[in-house]
Amino acid sequence: MACPMNQALPNAPSGATDQPAKPPLLAFLEQAHARYRDDFSGAVANYIPELNKADPARFGVAIATIDGHVYEVGDSAYPFTIQSVSKAFVFGLALELLGADHVESFVGVEPSGEAFNSIRLNANNQPFNPMVNAGAIACSGLIYAARRDEAFELIRSILGRCAGRDLDVDESVYQSETATGDRNRAIGWMLRNYGIVKDNVDAVLDVYFRQCAILVSARDLAVMAATLANGGVNPLTGDPVLSPLAVARVLSVMTSSGMYDYAGEWVYRVGMPAKSGVGGGIIAALPSQIGLGTYSPLLDEHGNSARGLRLCEALSAHFDLHVLNRANDVRTCIVADYDVGRLQRRGRQPHEQKLLEEQASTIRIMELTGTLAFSNVDYIARRLLAHDTGLFTVLDLRRVPLITTAAAKMLADLFDSLSSSGTRPVLAGIERDSRHFRQLQAFLTDSGAIRTFSLLDEAIEWAEDQVIFRYGGFSQITDVPLAEQELLKGLAPEDIADLEVLCETRSYHPGERIIACGDEADSVFFLQRGMVSVKLAEGVRLATLVPGTAFGELALIGGPRSADVFADNAVLCRRVPLDTFDDFRMRRPFAAEIIVRNLAQLLAHRLLQANTKIDLLSAN
Numbered sequence: 201m202a203c204p205m206n207q208a209l210p211n212a213p214s215g216a217t218d219q220p221a222k223p224p225l226l227a228f229l230e231q232a233h234a235r236y237r238d239d240f241s242g243a244v245a246n247y248i249p250e251l252n253k254a255d256p257a258r259f260g261v262a263i264a265t266i267d268g269h270v271y272e273v274g275d276s277a278y279p280f281t282i283q284s285v286s287k288a289f290v291f292g293l294a295l296e297l298l299g300a301d302h303v304e305s306f307v308g309v310e311p312s313g314e315a316f317n318s319i320r321l322n323a324n325n326q327p328f329n330p331m332v333n334a335g336a337i338a339c340s341g342l343i344y345a346a347r348r349d350e351a352f353e354l355i356r357s358i359l360g361r362c363a364g365r366d367l368d369v370d371e372s373v374y375q376s377e378t379a380t381g382d383r384n385r386a387i388g389w390m391l392r393n394y395g396i397v398k399d400n401v402d403a404v405l406d407v408y409f410r411q412c413a414i415l416v417s418a419r420d421l422a423v424m425a426a427t428l429a430n431g432g433v434n435p436l437t438g439d440p441v442l443s444p445l446a447v448a449r450v451l452s453v454m455t456s457s458g459m460y461d462y463a464g465e466w467v468y469r470v471g472m473p474a475k476s477g478v479g480g481g482i483i484a485a486l487p488s489q490i491g492l493g494t495y496s497p498l499l500d501e502h503g504n505s506a507r508g509l510r511l512c513e514a515l516s517a518h519f520d521l522h523v524l525n526r527a528n529d530v531r532t533c534i535v536a537d538y539d540v541g542r543l544q545r546r547g548r549q550p551h552e553q554k555l556l557e558e559q560a561s562t563i564r565i566m567e568l569t570g571t572l573a574f575s576n577v578d579y580i581a582r583r584l585l586a587h588d589t590g591l592f593t594v595l596d597l598r599r600v601p602l603i604t605t606a607a608a609k610m611l612a613d614l615f616d617s618l619s620s621s622g623t624r625p626v627l628a629g630i631e632r633d634s635r636h637f638r639q640l641q642a643f644l645t646d647s648g649a650i651r652t653f654s655l656l657d658e659a660i661e662w663a664e665d666q667v668i669f670r671y672g673g674f675s676q677i678t679d680v681p682l683a684e685q686e687l688l689k690g691l692a693p694e695d696i697a698d699l700e701v702l703c704e705t706r707s708y709h710p711g712e713r714i715i716a717c718g719d720e721a722d723s724v725f726f727l728q729r730g731m732v733s734v735k736l737a738e739g740v741r742l743a744t745l746v747p748g749t750a751f752g753e754l755a756l757i758g759g760p761r762s763a764d765v766f767a768d769n770a771v772l773c774r775r776v777p778l779d780t781f782d783d784f785r786m787r788r789p790f791a792a793e794i795i796v797r798n799l800a801q802l803l804a805h806r807l808l809q810a811n812t813k814i815d816l817l818s819a820n
């Protein structure tokens with residue numbers, strides 16, 4: 201029966217609207233924006249005359265995630281001058297360009313407890329920190345001393361790389377501040393008096409005034425903050441703008457001194473490293489999570505954007521974002537932990553298989569996932585060392601996107617100590633010229649002691665070969681006749697003899713395709729000599745088969761070929777065409793039934809293997 205138009209569909213929740221569903225974070229930002237949009241408390245900055253022209257109604261917010269998504273609400277694209285928010289990035293640039301020791305010998309890192317434009321230095325006659333004007337002018341001065349006339353362009357380009365686009369300068373704000381910036385001039389000359397600005401105070405101040413007049417939007421600020429949250433790599437462009445060490449130092453001073461005289465209160469209530477500017481911008485960076493940018497030119501009594509501050513407080517409280525309130529479970533980094541005994545990776549000669557089962561505990565495999573940080577690797581190490589580590593420990597890193605420096609150091613130490621206790625570390629899912637490997641290499645005593653493989657399958661196969669070799673299990677593989685084929689087990693000699701007559705002999709060279717996925721399944725192959733690999737169209741290897749195994753055997757139950765089969769080396773097969781097998785079936789129904797029963801058993805075994813793998817992956 202047709203559903204009448206005016207009747208709600210039975211499954212629609214009551215109160216449903218036609219609004220498309222949206223991510224909760226976007227919904228929150230929209231609600232918060234709507235809540236504070238009509239709040240006109242605060243005042244637009246007026247000590248730089250041009251800033252006083254800002255429209256008090258403007259309000260924009262954006263959040264950039266470290267996977268490179270940007271949420272934007274309100275006037276998020278509206279341009280305004282960055283002002284003091286530039287100080288965080290210029291400090292980062294100075295650290296990068298000149299080294300922390302050099303910068304720290306001119307500028308302190310203590311909160312000042314004074315106004316941002318205070319003309320006072322600390323007890324060492326240095327600026328208190330890089331977030332107040334004196335410290336920021338000192339940083340611009342250090343960059344000027346190193347780069348002279350290129351200093352400003354360098355600053356502009358670093359800020360632009362953090363934002364992911366070229367940034368312009370608001371000429372009229374720059375002129376306006378230059379015309380009225382006597383207080384900053386006083387600071388500049390005082391810095392010169394103490395040897396912090398070496399020469400040409402005017403040129404240094406010009407760099408500083410220009411950097412404050414760089415035009416950004418709330419969206420730009422969000423991406424810039426996300427670059428800090430992402431260890432210095434712009435999450436949208438992938439550009440590594442600042443090093444993680446410089447970023448950690450920038451975020452430290454933002455935490456202690458980024459929000460003028462409200463810094464202590466801010467870190468207590470909001471708990472995110474942040475910096476604000478008198479242009480009305482705020483950035484907040486939650487490491488490894490998000491970067492936030494807000495714009496509203498109405499400032500509170502501390503000089504922080506009033507609406508921006510409220511929005512940040514609401515966001516942090518709502519989602520519990522305080523940086524010191526973190527939760528994590530280190531154990532989730534292990535997807536699977538097993539030894540080779542529980543899983544058959546590839547076909548082996550029966551005696552090799554038996555040997556591997558006996559020596560199962562000599563190869564330990566751990567499949568890892570997610571970012572590996574300090575506490576994850578500590579957990580991995582304890583879990584590994586709780587049992588005998590055997591001859592080989594295979595760590596699969598294919599699902600590991602990031603290894604922190606601490607984790608790389610601990611992994612390197614773990615590998616060194618495994619090696620010296622007789623366990624060979626084997627890494628899978630990693631290339632020797634990859635970032636991950638170079639990172640480990642920097643801390644390894646002997647990187648040659650570690651084997652690496654792109655695929656876990658190859659790593660396990662290699663380790664298995666080593667174990668078989670070590671225990672003398674390798675034997676010359678001789679031809680396996682029909683009578684010894686696993687699919688023909690239990691057949692009477694006269695059945696085999698009859699089948700033998702029906703078989704064609706086929707040989708293949710290494711790399712030759714024997715079966716193509718999608719082809720009609722018109723024959724069954726018995727592998728007599730050599731090895732074959734069964735592969736999916738994308739090249740994923742499903743199995744490697746040894747003599748004595750059949751392939752293409754699903755032809756017995758119909759349907760097209762489901763995978764490719766390639767010869768790994770020189771291969772000799774016995775091939776039974778299906779139509780002749782049908783004659784055999786008529787002549788020898790009892791033998792044919794045994795074959796089908798064997799087939800069912802082999803398939804059941806494969807299913808068991810697949811289920812074992814699924815269990816291994818879901819048991820951790």
Ligand code: GLU
Binds near residue numbers: 377
């Ligand atoms: N250009 C401004 C000044 O030095 C920046 C101040 C600020 O945003 O805190 O006065």
